Amino acid sequence: MANILVIDDDPIQCRLSEEMLRAQGFEPLIAQSGADGLAMLDSENIQAVILDLVMPEMDGMTVLSEMRSRNFNQPVIVQTAQPAVENIISAIRLGASDFFSKPVAPERLIISLQNALKRFELENCLRTETHRQKGALSFNDMAAKSPAMKKSIAHGEKAAATQIPVLIEGEAGTGRDMMARAIHHQAKRSGKPFIAINCSTMDADELEAILFGTQESSDKTVFDQAQGGTLYLDEIGALPLELQGRLLALFTDKMISTAASEPAPFDVRLICATSKRLLNLTKQKQFREDLYYRLNIFPIYMPPLRDRVEDIDDLVSHFVTKFSVAEGRRIEGCSPEAMAMLRQYEWPGNVRQLENAIYRAILLTEDGILSPNEFPQIQTSLQGAEKLRHALKSMSPQAAPDHIDAAVAPATPLKPKAKPTKDRFLTEDGRTNNLAQVEKDLIEFALKKHNGKMSAVARALGIGRSTLYRKLKEYGLDGDQSNAA
Known part of the structure; x- marks a missing residue:
């Protein structure tokens, strides 16, 4: 459900717009001045704006200008009782998506709004995928309506302003890689190399060769390649203990000393990530305690998708747009029943599992709307859980044990009676x-x-x-x- 902000000083027009938007399945938010509208854009998650031009104190043109200066890129549909040609031209130049004269036919406004939202979603999707391909992901490319994700991004922004090592903890599929790339892109080292390796996909010899080199090879190590930039070590907990010691020596000596090159100054920002708690690995003697405290200067926790249900709608919308374009399908989105089901599921595979589920659903569907039937595995899982809950509710309690006052003394001594269950x-x-x-x-x-x-x-x-x-x-x-x- 898209949030639509109506900025208009006319209470009657605001009420009519609110009723119209709610009838079409949108969530209207009302601001009766330009200043209130800008404040709501700052504090609320807004997908589109319906703006009146003629308002006291701050008119619509000023609002459009402020939105551009503050980098608000939501589509804006302007409506006004003074449709002068110069006003139309000025509004379009300031970024308005469409322009209507009051009174506006509700059908025309809704069609314009739907088209603007589709175009906005497509532009966002293309921008994110372009940034991903260029290695220039930013925090704005991450869905963050939920308080848990907002907190993680706030920590990431603070980390980007420093040069200290960062440790990103979180389950597989939560977006640890995106966070690392966003930190690099927003930091001073942006534009310099970003080298990423996964420690869990290589054996000890391969890791030693790629990190520190060998006598037989003159190839550059990842530290050489990342000089001046960032080295991202995913699943750092899988690094063998011997190599952990050599990594620790880099922090101590501030020099890169490999088998194939002379010692050189160490100028690499290190970002590490793990799906296991390094503290637990340290207690189990599987990870060096001294290295742990070197890496854990600025920890960032990536919440699992089950703890950020508020982000599911935006993620689904993004993936539907992405895969619809990739597969040449015209998919409008998910039905309300399918969305309710996706919000209820716990997603053990997190965002990566959601992405794959949407892709599979788009390949399965014959219609333009994804229904629960396009998610058979999720549907089966939730139905099984519901059957168990229903069975537990229908269980009849056992009979209460006899009270001692109601017991009848036997005429002859009997064997001790078993204690009631x-x-x-x-x-x-x-x-x-x-x-x-x-x-x-x-x-x-x-x-x-x-x-x-x-x-x-x-x-x-x-x-x-x-x-x-x-x-x-x-x-x-x-x-x-x-x-x-």
């Missing part, structure tokens, strides 16, 4: 258990039933493995009884 939904004193305790008991039962196999447990409970691990930690359950199988 405790009702799983009741506490020792007969009160109803809280939901957290019931959930904990259910997870313990599933762990025992499936012999601690985490995939089977998560599948039986209808939740993702990441959610299951989080629950184990939250309830203090013994993770050793489980395994990754």
Whole structure:
């Protein structure tokens, strides 16, 4: 749902515009002065603007000029009761997408607005992909409606203003590479080399050769190639301990000393990333503690997609536009039912999984709208979880144990009677258990039933493995009884 800002000093016109936009599925935001409109552009996520030209204090032309100077690139549709030719020319020069004389037929305004939004989305998509191909990604190319992502980008912007090492932590597919490239592009080293390698895709000998060179090879190392620029080491936790020591020596000596060249001054900005907590690897003696503290000067956490649901709409819109153009398909977007399903899913593969799901859906669909049927794996996963929840709700509680006052004394001595089975939904004193305790008991039962196999447990409970691990930690359950199988 696109947010449309209406800037108009006429309350009646504002109310009519609000009703019209809401009827068409848009989310209207109203500002009755130019200053209020600019303030809302600063604070809200706006996709398009409907602007009146004639307003007191700050007119529409001034608003357009301010939007251009502040780099607001949302499409603007101008409507005015004074459609002079010079006003039209001035507004178009200042960036207006369309121009209408009041009163405007609602159908014409909606069509113009829809076309402007499509053009805006296409331009944004092309700009992002161009930046990606040129290695010039910026923070503006990252979807960031959610508070979690806004916080990460704010940290990235602060890191870009320094020359210190940066450590980016986050699950696979969360955009660690984009963050590293955005930091490089906004830093003083922008325009200098950006060299990226993944430590988890090479063995120790390959890593040693590419990082520090060998006697047999005269090829430049990645440190030589990145001189004056940035070296991005992804999955730094996979770097062998011996090479960790040599990397630490670079920070100490400030000199590059390779097997194939003479020592040279070390002038490389180092950005590292990992999908595992380096602190945990340090405690397990798999990562050097002294190197960890050298790298962890400025940590940045990339949140998983399940923690930034507010960004899913923009990501879906971007991927639909990108793959529609690539495949030559005319796809309008996702149906409301499909969007609700995509927001509900936990996305263990994060943004990369969402991107692949959208691409597959575009290849499957026969229509211009993506429905839930184009996402069969996600649909099946969510339906399985819903069936389990329904089954749990329909379970009838066991009969309450006999109260001691109701027991009848036997006429003859009997063998001790077995203690009544405790009702799983009741506490020792007969009160109803809280939901957290019931959930904990259910997870313990599933762990025992499936012999601690985490995939089977998560599948039986209808939740993702990441959610299951989080629950184990939250309830203090013994993770050793489980395994990754």
